[in-house]
Amino acid sequence: DAKTTQPNSMESNEEEPVHLPCNHSTISGTDYIHWYRQLPSQGPEYVIHGLTSNVNNRMASLAIAEDRKSSTLILHRATLRDAAVYYCILRDGMEYGNKLVFGAGTILRVKS
Amino acid sequence: NAGVTQTPKFQVLKTGQSMTLQCAQDMNHEYMSWYRQDPGMGLRLIHYSVGAGITDQGEVPNGYNVSRSTTEDFPLRLLSAAPSQTSVYFCASRMGQFRAWSGYTFGSGTRLTVV
Numbered sequence: 001d002a003k004t005t006q007p008n009s010m011e012s013n014e015e016e017p018v019h020l021p022c023n024h025s026t027i028s029g030t031d032y033i034h035w036y037r038q039l040p041s042q043g044p045e046y047v048i049h050g051l052t053s054n055v056n057n058r059m060a061s062l063a064i065a066e067d068r069k070s071s072t073l074i075l076h077r078a079t080l081r082d083a084a085v086y087y088c089i090l091r092d093g094m095e096y097g098n099k100l101v102f103g104a105g106t107i108l109r110v111k112s
Numbered sequence: 113n114a115g116v117t118q119t120p121k122f123q124v125l126k127t128g129q130s131m132t133l134q135c136a137q138d139m140n141h142e143y144m145s146w147y148r149q150d151p152g153m154g155l156r157l158i159h160y161s162v163g164a165g166i167t168d169q170g171e172v173p174n175g176y177n178v179s180r181s182t183t184e185d186f187p188l189r190l191l192s193a194a195p196s197q198t199s200v201y202f203c204a205s206r207m208g209q210f211r212a213w214s215g216y217t218f219g220s221g222t223r224l225t226v227v
Contacts, residue, residue, distance in 0.1 A: 057187075
């Protein structure tokens with residue numbers, strides 16, 4: 001499985017934008033970039049995914065580097081509810097089952 | 113829609129006992145999977161299924177059995193519980209056997225303690 005590298009933790013102020021980075025220098029052409037988050041005492045929650053182009057949805061934006069070796073999850077205005085562990089995961093579209101394999105993720109702390 | 117429903121939410125077992133963790137989804141998702149999450153660690157894949165009648169092992173399958181007789185249900189069986197199986201268990205499902213772009217829906221988890 002292609003690997004991702006994320007900072008262990010980040011801190012943000014409430015109402016400010018947050019940029020969560022992810023490095024995936026060994027990404028293949030068939031890998032999709034997925035982001036999930038896990039709030040305390042809950043199951044993971046799908047946030048967003050992309051392949052080559054930047055993506056927006058109601059939760060966040062995903063900016064993908066032109067060479068696809070890195071990406072950034074953008075929360076436009078952090079709230080206390082956004083405090084969670086954020087996982088950047090690659091899923092191979094050519095792999096049987098294209099499993100979701102979790103790493104350690106980034107712990108996001110939001111200060112009021 | 114209920115999404116992914118896991119039962120029970122909490123369970124205490126004695127070493128050597130067996131039990132089944134239930135997982136049901138009402139979204140007609142082909143793919144279902146089980147994860148465990150130990151304190152301070154990420155989720156690890158136990159078993160997965162790409163459709164009814166098809167199951168495969170994940171990263172940590174030892175001590176667990178699964179079957180998939182219907183699209184909706186994917187139970188996880190602990191054959192002989194051990195303290196090392198104390199963990200939080202999550203069931204997840206998604207559309208499509210081979211759609212790498214489809215998002216997963218997770219259940220709220222079962223917290224299992226083996227004494």
